[in-house]
Amino acid sequence: DRGRINAEQVLNAINPDDVHKPKSSLVSVENTANRGGGSIYQISDLQNIKQVCLNHNLKFHLDGARIWNALVARGEFPRDxxxxxxxxxxxxxxxxGAPVGSVLLGSGPFIKQARRYRKVLGGGMRQAGYLAAAGIFSLENNLEKLITDHEHAHMIAEALIPKDFIGHILPVETNILIFEVTGRYQPRSFCDYLAQFQVRCLPISPTQVRMVTHLDVTREMVDRLCQIIHDM
Incomplete structure (x- = not known):
């Protein structure tokens, strides 16, 4: 389901109590799902998976690299x-739009253990507060701007729909577009053509192209891209 799993799939994937098999201990999901075209989980589906985890003594982790996009798109809150x-x-x-930075969230004992593992593996940075300040700025100033990124992705999708060389476009929920290119263009030639106009996109399979809108993409840029696509 476009990168999303459900509780039944998790239940069926749990290894039995067998010395010949690894012991299942963790469920990890990605929200939004990159190769699913920025698809978003329903909170209720995550709650159902959580119940399976509780029933089978499994930890539940969220790869939330794009969680901000999900929160803005659905009007949800981090505490959810x-x-x-x-x-x-x-x-x-x-x-x-911060220059660098990820954050790991969990209980006090969990984070204490994570810091120990980081030290064991040689991790750690000095004067990292400068990077943290950039992250704090992005949280305080750029969350609402994600709405604009989503609008831009929809605009580009609308420009692609009428073109005879565009096949299936995955539903656009956030800022990622994944679509099929066929006929007189192939994914590589399509991307190469747009590169002439300083538009960067990525062929991700023999039939698909991926585009991502972000903080540095302006409405004027999107309008220009839509016109380029119209003229192709």
């Missing part, structure tokens, strides 16, 4: 997710 997951990782540099 914090009540479900044992741990959450979030990214500050994708949609929010």
């Amino acid at each position: 997710y914090g009540q479900i997951f044992d741990s959450i990782s979030v990214c500050l540099s994708k949609g929010l």
Whole structure:
């Protein structure tokens, strides 16, 4: 389901109590799902998976690199997710536009253990407060701007729909577009053509192209891209 799993699939994937098999201990989901075209989980589906985790003594982790996009698109709140997951990782540099940075969230004992593992593996930075300040700025100033990114993605999708060389377009829920290119263009030639106009996109399969809108993409740029697509 466009990168999303459900409680029944999790239940069926749990290994039996067998010495010949690894012991199932963790369920991890991604929200939004990258290769699903920025697809978003329903909170109720996550709650159902959580119940399976509780019943089978499994930890539940959220890869929330794009969680901000999900929150803005659905009008949800961070606490809605914090009540479900044992741990959450979030990214500050994708949609929010910080130069670098991710954050790991969890209980006090969990974070203490994570810091120990980081030290064991040689991790750690000095004077990281400068980077943290950029992350704080992005959280305080750029969340609402994600709405504009989503609007831009929809505008580009609308420009693509009428073209005879565009096949199936995955439903656009956030800032990611994944679509099929066929006929007189192939994914690589399509991307190469747009590169002439300083438009960067990525062929991700023999039939598909991926585009992502972000903080540095302006409405004027999107209007120009839509015109380029119209003229193709």
